[in-house]
Amino acid sequence: MPEFLQLLPPEAARTLLFSNLPDPKIKYEKIETASSLGRVIAEDIFAPHSLPEFLRSTVDGYAVRARDTFGASDSMPAYLTLVDEIPMGSAPSQRIDSGQCGLIHTGGMLPPGADAVVMLENTQVVLGGDQPIPGSEIEIFRAVADGENVIQIGEDVKSGSVILKGGSRIRPAEVGGLMALGITQLSVAVKPKVGLISSGDEIIDPFKQTQPGQVRDINAYTLASLVTKTGGEPILYGIVPDIRADLESTARRALNECDVVVITAGSSASTRDMTADVIASLGAPGVLVHGINTRPGKPTILGVCNGKAVIGLPGNPVSALVNGYLFVMPIIEKLLVETPRPRPVVAAKLTVNLPSQAGREDWIPVKLISQSGKAQTYHAEPIFGKSNLIFTLTSADGLLRIPPDVTGYGAGETAEVVLF
């Protein structure tokens, strides 16, 4: 197995792959902001106007000229005449002059002349009954500074400034920020098309009944779900028998129609070699990495053909999915020109010793057990089993990483677990 003589560490393998991929040309499409959750913004978005567009009160109280309150205290209140109650949702009709104030609600627009708001609890109506009505005299027990309890025009965002950068993934907060500015449509990156090919004479369509020696295709479906989750569009090319010409023609068609091609090889060495041969034949530079120092996933093949990534994943379903996370996911993110955010990682204390090999990166399915009493403290319990058992992954909460420069962890040590 000559391919395994030079096992690259996963990080170096990714770097080599990415350095052979051209800068992606983003394809845009315009969609409704209200249904843009999870999409990636194509280009910087600028504020069409300031937010807020007017001085807004942050409290219930009285809009005043701050200098009219200077020195006010419980023993020496200031006295102001109420001239108006400012209605919500429209411009105040009356100006506040010296010695005057206006009743204002949280979120209301400051009247011209006013520059601060005194909170209701620091005031009292002294003339004109209990309820403040125009003409009431208002006692002010506390001084306010210019701008106090007020959101300035443009304090949230200034007209013309960049509000969201190209490459940002839309979360609920981004949807809200866009709607706040009346940006009801936006340009997002078109979902990269990821062609998925399953190969292996033993693999059959999951909708069919198995015969002795046959297993149903798992990889096309786990990888399609991973692609969807990452923001790509999976395109299934079905199952190709272990015949080189068939695999090559299907792969060539996928390469033509998609932005990325992923072949899950049959599990034997000969079919893996065939996958490498096919990738080499599809275009330059062809196979870049054949064998990665990671477990599971050693037989992973990384290639670039005519400017597109072509990945050969091991047939074993756990290996294929874990290496989908390690290699296919970052390729999709690169094609989306996404600015990465921190990955969801939980620190957890190991319950047992986990040996590893120096230089190799291990990914071990673990169950996370919440420790009672202490929020967000977890124990990580490895799920043992041969690495080709898909149900070891369904019982796991995440994958514990043993980095290449660590020769394993002892029970009680804390390691990082990536939620998947």
Place this chain on the structure above:
Amino acid sequence: MPEFLQLLPPEAARTLLFSNLPDPKIKYEKIETASSLGRVIAEDIFAPHSLPEFLRSTVDGYAVRARDTFGASDSMPAYLTLVDEIPMGSAPSQRIDSGQCGLIHTGGMLPPGADAVVMLENTQVVLGGDQPIPGSEIEIFRAVADGENVIQIGEDVKSGSVILKGGSRIRPAEVGGLMALGITQLSVAVKPKVGLISSGDEIIDPFKQTQPGQVRDINAYTLASLVTKTGGEPILYGIVPDIRADLESTARRALNECDVVVITAGSSASTRDMTADVIASLGAPGVLVHGINTRPGKPTILGVCNGKAVIGLPGNPVSALVNGYLFVMPIIEKLLVETPRPRPVVAAKLTVNLPSQAGREDWIPVKLISQSGKAQTYHAEPIFGKSNLIFTLTSADGLLRIPPDVTGYGAGETAEVVLF
């Protein structure tokens, strides 16, 4: 503001809310497994057959009777006669008797009689040429134990056992496990309908131009995105002016049509009080919590009316979204009867002091800055700004939590940041 006299801690508030909600009656629907990502499994799923269904080799090599190899070593090899090459994807035609072996590929089916596989690298063809063909004599340099390099029938999953529990959220691995067993359709919980009502005279439809004093609705859209992300179905009831009869009739209609109702109140105290009155009038027991010891989100109202949760969130968009995460998300998960998994949390070192008040839970938007050289080490840099500025959230990677029993964190201390 009498509602704020008794501020409940968020955890106690959630407990009180949940203890007043009846056990949800799950509504099922049948969907395609291939497009079930993110849905919640309605009931336990059993394996219709074992996986694998036959003894499978985990390596390329020779299927043997283990006892024929006992004692074999480099100096004392065992000699076996090759009788067959086992084709991938079909049952071996030939039985392996004592003194015999069969060439087998990774994933291949063991022939009757064989109980272990010797790896190719521990063998050599000694008679009949370089290539192993039927009749070749094979030298075995290493003994194998019974079952070595073999996956047993049912080792991944046993026929009739529970493979996925009701309440599990479908991830890529679950899709794969189901397809492996030919379960191409499954029952999932119907998405809970969450009715969203925005109130406030100052609030307008984001598709309209603002006039002085008006702001566009943010909350309906941030919360709709949050509901979608959590697995619910948002239903927008639009913007209701600050007129009690209007709010009550819209809320009553939403309560009739949905599983949960969320009202984002206008921001002034009077409209918040109106929201509480309306919730109280919709059905028993009505308002359970009015005022929560959290920042942002103090004016949050939790209620239950006729067995359904009715939540009043503050009008301030940051407060509404943060409290949507704290209260609306768990309600949806409860309605889905979801078994919770660990939330994505990152531990990060604070760059500045963050004071808090004993008893209060604070949620502070932070940017996470990856520390070069060390993977998964982050500094958390708070994004300061008044709590009603939506763009403080869009610039954040997550929300840093200051628990109620902590009176703040010092610079350099490590705190947990929830990614959102």
